[in-house]
Amino acid sequence: MDNKRRGKALKCLCILLLITPWLTGCWDRTEMEERGIILGLGIDTAPPEAEKHEDQITETNDPAGFPPPGEEMIKVTAQVAVPGRVPLGPGQGGSQGGGGGGSQKPVWAIQVMGHTLEDALQNLQQQVAQQLYLGHLRIVVVSEELAKRGLKENLDLLMRDPEIRKSSYLLVSRGPASKALAVAPPLERVPTLYLSGLMDHAVQTGRFPQSFIGNFFTAYAAKGKEGYLPYVQPKGGNKPDSEIDIEIDGLAYFVGDKMVGHTEPVEVARFMEVIGIGAAGYSVSVPVPGQQGNVMIRKTERAQKPFVEIRRGKPLVHVFIHVEGELDAKSNQQIKINSTQTLQSVRKGLSRRLQRINAQFVQDLQKEGSDIFGFGEQVRAQEPEYWNRHVRTREKWRQVFKNELQVKVTVTSSIRRTGMRER
Amino acid sequence: MNRPRRITLLQATAVLISTVIGVGVLALPRFTAQSMDTGAPLLTLLGLGVGFLGLILLTLLGMRFPQQTILEYSEAILGKFLGRLGTLILVLFFALLTALIAREFGQVVVASVLRKTPLEVTVLVMLLLAAIPSRNGIDVFAYIHQFYLPFILAPALVIVALSLKNADPLFLQPILGNQPAGMFPGMLTVAALFQGSFVHTLIIPSMRRPQKAWVAALWGLGISGALYVVIAMATLSVFGPELTKQFFWPTLELAKATSLPGAVLERLDAPFLILWVMAVFTTLLSSYYVTAYGMSRLFNLQDHRLFSWFILPFVFVLAMLPGNIHVLYDSIQWVGRAGLVPTILYPLLLLLVAALRGKRGASGGQQTTGQSS
Amino acid sequence: MSIFQRWFGKVKKRKQSNSSPYYIPSKELERRDIHLSGDLKKTIEQILNMIGENDDLVIRRFHVFGDYPAILIYFSNIIKQTSINEDILKPTMYKPFHLQGEKIRKDQLRDVLYNDTLFHADAKIENSFNKMLNAVLRGESAIIIDGIKEALVIDTRNVEARSVTDPETERVVRGPREGFIELLKTNIALLRYRLPSPDFRVKKMEVGRVTKATLAVCYIKGIANPALVDEVIRRLQKIDQDNIYETGQIEQYIQDHHLTVFPQAQSTERPDKTASALMEGRVALIIDGSPMVLIVPAVFSQFYQTVDDYTERFTSGSFFRMIRLVALIFSLIFPSLYVAVISFNPELIPTEFAVAAAGARAGVPFPAVVEVLFIEIAMEVLREATIRMPSIVGGALSIVGVLIIGEAAVNAGFASPITVVAIALTTIGSFATPAYNAALALRIVRFPLLILSGIFGLYGVMIGLILITNHLLSLKSFGEPYLSPLIPGNWEGMKDAIIRAPYWLHTKRPQDLYPLNPDRVGDQVQEKLNESPHNPLSPRQSEQSVSKSKKGKEDDR
Known part of the structure; x- marks a missing residue:
């Protein structure tokens, strides 16, 4: 009995001892209003003289620091949400939030210099009272200039930080990234949300392949694949008061972490055809044999099957593409699409045209040496022996892709519908 | 010992599944991708085979001695001294295993969700969570495993299902991997993830029908192994082998890369990790229970409750020994592989000796006690 | 005089x-x-x-x-x-x-x-x-x-008793309107009236050294396990207190686990509920002087079941039972989930909402935990205050409390409007649990959960939930596991745990009570249900039948 009581006392003591350290708790508690919610980041190259004005905040000025001084700096524009300026609910929206603009801006854009993204954010923290919070980061815009210089240092933070979501977008902008971030559309209260909405809908309607940060990382890490990012162009905003508009202006393709070029918007469709993304959005114009003028065919569905063989010691990729389309418009009223034959010949024209332009597109990218299609992965997966013997590394594959790889594109198509008109 | 025979086949299976599925799942794709890149699912399967071998040996022993656990019949087979020695080694190993599980998960939590919370606190919380229910009897132990089972399987399967959208089957080919060099050590590492199934030996003597223990073993490892393979496949097909190697916890990244349709929750990594606390808890509970029970056997005590508090500080100190995360993972790999000796070779030895010496336990057979009313 | x-x-x-x-x-x-x-x-x-x-x-x-x-x-x-x-x-x-x-x-x-x-x-x-x-x-x-x-x-005893009325604490929409009253003999009468069976047993004993209250142990012989009845009586005999006048006191003597917030006996005012519990093989304890009847053993699933589940069609019964279960879990974890998300993991909520929530919280000087804790306690005070108030005043006070204090607290910058909404939802959700004693338990448990979530965020909520679940799993009521029939799996019981299966599927009584007679419905229930029905009113047949009956009448003439 006594023993039992002693045991109980001991137990209580143990529990007390175990509970005590908890009392110092709440280590991670940061209230909402104490967080500076960063919604978007824009990364630009900085003018060379910027370094002279830099304050000693991080270790980057140290000769042994990272990256060593002397490399060019970057200018980061951060969009921090201003609490209270983004009201919820339909009622108050117009009066307070988006429509007004001016002093009632829902976000606060701050610019800061740094050597890397991490460095710049540290510098930024020095200026902002709230604790910077990247959990709601939706958009990172990188200027074309910087993308061509290489993204390596900046990507590392985006991959490593557990707060950053993998489903945010990384965009490359023609011109300064800060301008792309400053889009002020009347449709959405918060500019960055508009941007991410723009991308979301582009993916849904088949105007762009899904390209979250995570997708880029996957391609960037894979041995036989290169990354690509959406290429956007801010428009307007030349006069101080005019609103800035933005458009998806193609696809920026990379070799490693360096951007090498960008495509036209219409070429995005070709790319999506070659890699076989189901949702299709773009149209293609096809001449009608035997009649004057063209018809527009809107693609509705695609399917693709790649097939790899090694011919004479060199890889050959066959890409079989099937496209389904819908006749969307005629260039003039004289054209008559009222028989199966006509439709068939239009269909054949479509296939031929698509085959030509897609093969051309692949060749163009081969010239640039950017395997955004992931043919390397196809080779690795389907012909591992060849891969293990001849390729093995990323660098080697780039050479093979540029010089040795042959790609044959075969397109078949079908046109199912001609809209609501009979002819 | 007179144990109530209450544990059903379903419960025994649930114990195995929820014990095996634990913190190991988070890092599994990395281990396997590092050893065999795209061959990771195959490697997982091979590791499962090795793990299964150990469990089958244990089950055969358990069916041979349906009244006792390995900690007891080892003395009957090998003699008092050697049997005790075996038990001692087992207890030490499981204490170490418990510590490493708690530490690993504490590390995950600190690295991804509670970034400013001291590691010691998260580890201690996990250990406490296991220590409190380990004071209950074996039937409550089985209830706990049974209850959490759906909550362990569901999030993993949901994550896998949602990630199918981003999956690229290309990353699963060739199934043998491009550089299958690290196959054998990788296999052992994966097999080590199944060591928790050792708890089966504690369950068999309390099962309603110990003769059916092999069915539970089959289903238990089958389902948990299938989940391992599926997770390895999903992670690999979303990230590709190269990226998978770079993540510490690819499965967690998988949760991060997926989003729920309907967007009720913006992100799934934190909820997944939080739900995974349950999976880790059940794993930890099992190894903690084995440790506490083994201790009580070692000191010839009937009641293991005393030890459930007593071993806590020791396990905690063990957990805090590895300096950083790389040391931690090195030690996890080494302890795991070394642990195959007590969990596979030792039962093999026991089975051989028992067969040679013709030892056999009293059959605790079909006596279904029902309600002791 | x-x-x-x-x-x-x-x-x-x-x-x-x-x-x-x-x-x-x-x-x-x-x-x-x-x-x-x-x-x-x-x-x-x-x-x-x-x-x-x-x-x-x-x-x-x-x-x-x-x-x-x-x-x-x-x-x-x-x-x-x-x-x-x-x-x-x-x-x-x-x-x-x-x-x-x-x-x-x-x-x-x-x-x-x-x-x-x-x-x-x-x-x-x-x-x-x-x-x-x-x-x-x-x-x-x-x-x-x-x-x-x-x-x-x-025997010339005559004690004034109120009449049998609608039970205040357990209202039903469809079902009898009778409730137990204080008089034992009336209560037993109400039960006998529902169970006119030779198997129905009432055993009387006296409890309380001074109060000497008559306690009736009711069970159905041939269904209730005799070992259970013996154990109940054995535990009752051990009670030695001078003033026992309510079954609530008895509950605290005969329960298995004393250091827990969860009730291990069900108390009810409804004779129909008691009768059906008896038919499951449980034992009911009625004490003279109290309308509350104690039913043992009680498991968790009984606390969110209501009479309406059984009187309504099985579809609506099942659906609303699940709603109640959701409300129960919701009211338990919602405040702590709110705190965890707001102050630990705001990345989980949509961006628009996160920014708006930050704006709403901007003027509040306290951390979210303290804020929620304040309002929760205020809410509990309000509830406790209104519960014993005359009903006329009570209604007015609760409106004053909720509307005016809530509004004023928000305006004063004391709390953010989202918090008030969250707590109000929680409070309303907690009323959905039909059993008052179980609702009380969950109300208490909410607070440690809230504090854990204030320390560890979502991780803390999960830790708390695991602790609660483990505790529930280790509880037993007269040997019946507390979460049965869910754990340990019991198929027959499961038909009446989370859903309420149609009656013809309840072929057996819940096995976890080890009833002596497990059969509930006849052997041929399914077949009889599947027999093609006669449709006397379907157009063609009805003509025939009408004409037939006419003919019959004419013949009679």
């Missing part, structure tokens, strides 16, 4: 005799068993000694059949006066009709009184003074005749 006293010859004497101030009658009675002596004077003295200080004690002297001096003892306020007058005094004073003229000897007197004279069913003969006195204390009347060593004890 004094006239009455003289009229009835009431003897009333202040007791000053033998005892010290510490003379306690109950102790004296406990100490020894006194027999009736037969000496009237001595007996009166004994009675006065024990209970003479009560002003409501009546000792009425009279002569049986005009010859034998006797007394009638009773407490004046607990008896039915007409019964005393008509059924006792009148027949004992007059000699019965058929015995007119006969001489009745003293030794015959007892039998004559009992067999021929008393017009009262519930009369018995006692020779123990203790028992006689206890009976009088309960409201019975005793006749003691000079020279006879036995007393006639007649």
Whole structure:
């Protein structure tokens, strides 16, 4: 009995001892209003003289620091949400939030210099009272200039930080990234949300392949694949008061972490055809044999099957593409699409045209040496022996892709519908 | 010992599944991708085979001695001294295993969700969570495993299902991997993830029908192994082998890369990790229970409750020994592989000796006690 | 009063005799068993000694059949006066009709009184003074005749009782409107009325050293496991407290686990609920003086089931049971989830909402945990205050509390509007749990969960939930696991745990109670259900049947 009581006392003591350290708790508690919610980041190259004005905040000025001084700096524009300026609910929206603009801006854009993204954010923290919070980061815009210089240092933070979501977008902008971030559309209260909405809908309607940060990382890490990012162009905003508009202006393709070029918007469709993304959005114009003028065919569905063989010691990729389309418009009223034959010949024209332009597109990218299609992965997966013997590394594959790889594109198509008109 | 025979086949299976599925799942794709890149699912399967071998040996022993656990019949087979020695080694190993599980998960939590919370606190919380229910009897132990089972399987399967959208089957080919060099050590590492199934030996003597223990073993490892393979496949097909190697916890990244349709929750990594606390808890509970029970056997005590508090500080100190995360993972790999000796070779030895010496336990057979009313 | 006293010859004497101030009658009675002596004077003295200080004690002297001096003892306020007058005094004073003229000897007197004279069913003969006195204390009347060593004890008890009304705490939409009342006999009547079976058993026992409340143990023989009944009675016998008057006290003596917030017995006011629990093989305890009936063993699933689940179609029954379960879990974890998301993981909520929430919180000086804790406590105060208020005031107060205080708190920057909304939702959700005692348990458990979430965020919520679940899993009620039939899996029970399966699927009683007779429905229930029905009103057939019946009528003519 006594023993039992002693045991109980001991137990209580143990529990007390175990509970005590908890009392110092709440280590991670940061209230909402104490967080500076960063919604978007824009990364630009900085003018060379910027370094002279830099304050000693991080270790980057140290000769042994990272990256060593002397490399060019970057200018980061951060969009921090201003609490209270983004009201919820339909009622108050117009009066307070988006429509007004001016002093009632829902976000606060701050610019800061740094050597890397991490460095710049540290510098930024020095200026902002709230604790910077990247959990709601939706958009990172990188200027074309910087993308061509290489993204390596900046990507590392985006991959490593557990707060950053993998489903945010990384965009490359023609011109300064800060301008792309400053889009002020009347449709959405918060500019960055508009941007991410723009991308979301582009993916849904088949105007762009899904390209979250995570997708880029996957391609960037894979041995036989290169990354690509959406290429956007801010428009307007030349006069101080005019609103800035933005458009998806193609696809920026990379070799490693360096951007090498960008495509036209219409070429995005070709790319999506070659890699076989189901949702299709773009149209293609096809001449009608035997009649004057063209018809527009809107693609509705695609399917693709790649097939790899090694011919004479060199890889050959066959890409079989099937496209389904819908006749969307005629260039003039004289054209008559009222028989199966006509439709068939239009269909054949479509296939031929698509085959030509897609093969051309692949060749163009081969010239640039950017395997955004992931043919390397196809080779690795389907012909591992060849891969293990001849390729093995990323660098080697780039050479093979540029010089040795042959790609044959075969397109078949079908046109199912001609809209609501009979002819 | 007179144990109530209450544990059903379903419960025994649930114990195995929820014990095996634990913190190991988070890092599994990395281990396997590092050893065999795209061959990771195959490697997982091979590791499962090795793990299964150990469990089958244990089950055969358990069916041979349906009244006792390995900690007891080892003395009957090998003699008092050697049997005790075996038990001692087992207890030490499981204490170490418990510590490493708690530490690993504490590390995950600190690295991804509670970034400013001291590691010691998260580890201690996990250990406490296991220590409190380990004071209950074996039937409550089985209830706990049974209850959490759906909550362990569901999030993993949901994550896998949602990630199918981003999956690229290309990353699963060739199934043998491009550089299958690290196959054998990788296999052992994966097999080590199944060591928790050792708890089966504690369950068999309390099962309603110990003769059916092999069915539970089959289903238990089958389902948990299938989940391992599926997770390895999903992670690999979303990230590709190269990226998978770079993540510490690819499965967690998988949760991060997926989003729920309907967007009720913006992100799934934190909820997944939080739900995974349950999976880790059940794993930890099992190894903690084995440790506490083994201790009580070692000191010839009937009641293991005393030890459930007593071993806590020791396990905690063990957990805090590895300096950083790389040391931690090195030690996890080494302890795991070394642990195959007590969990596979030792039962093999026991089975051989028992067969040679013709030892056999009293059959605790079909006596279904029902309600002791 | 004094006239009455003289009229009835009431003897009333202040007791000053033998005892010290510490003379306690109950102790004296406990100490020894006194027999009736037969000496009237001595007996009166004994009675006065024990209970003479009560002003409501009546000792009425009279002569049986005009010859034998006797007394009638009773407490004046607990008896039915007409019964005393008509059924006792009148027949004992007059000699019965058929015995007119006969001489009745003293030794015959007892039998004559009992067999021929008393017009009262519930009369018995006692020779123990203790028992006689206890009976009088309960409201019975005793006749003691000079020279006879036995007393006639007649039940004349009459306690005012309210009528059987709609049970306040467990309302139903569809189902009987009867609730138990305080009187044991009415309650047993309500049960017997529902279970006219030879198997229905009521065992009475006394609990409470002073209160001596009658406790009825009800069960159905042949369904309830006898081991369970024995165990219940064994545990009841161990109760040794002086004042027991409510089943809530009994619950605290017979439960398995004392250090827990979760109730392990169900208390109900509804006879239909009790009867169906008995039919499952449970045991019901009814105490005289309380309308709350205790049902043991009780498991968690009973606390979110209602009568309406069973009276409505199984589809609606199942759906609303699930809604209730969701509300239960929701009200338990929502505040802590809110705190965890707001102050630890705001990345989980949509960006627009996160920014808006940050704006709403901007003026609040406290961390979210403290804020939620404040409002939660305020809410509990409000609830506790309104619960015992007169219902007219209560309604007004709750409106004042919720609307005005909430609004003012937000305006004063004391709390953010989102918090107020969250807590209001939680509070409303917690009312969805039908069992009051289980709802109380969950209300208490919410607070540690909230504090854990304030320390560890979502991780803390999960830790808390695991602790609670483990605790629930380790609980047992009379050996029945608390989360059964879910854990350990029990297929038959599962049909009535989370969903309510149609009745013809409930072929067996829940196995976790080990009922003696597991069959619930007949063997051919399924087949009979699947028989093609007659449709007397479907157009063609009805014409035929109508014409047939017409024909029949014409034939009759």
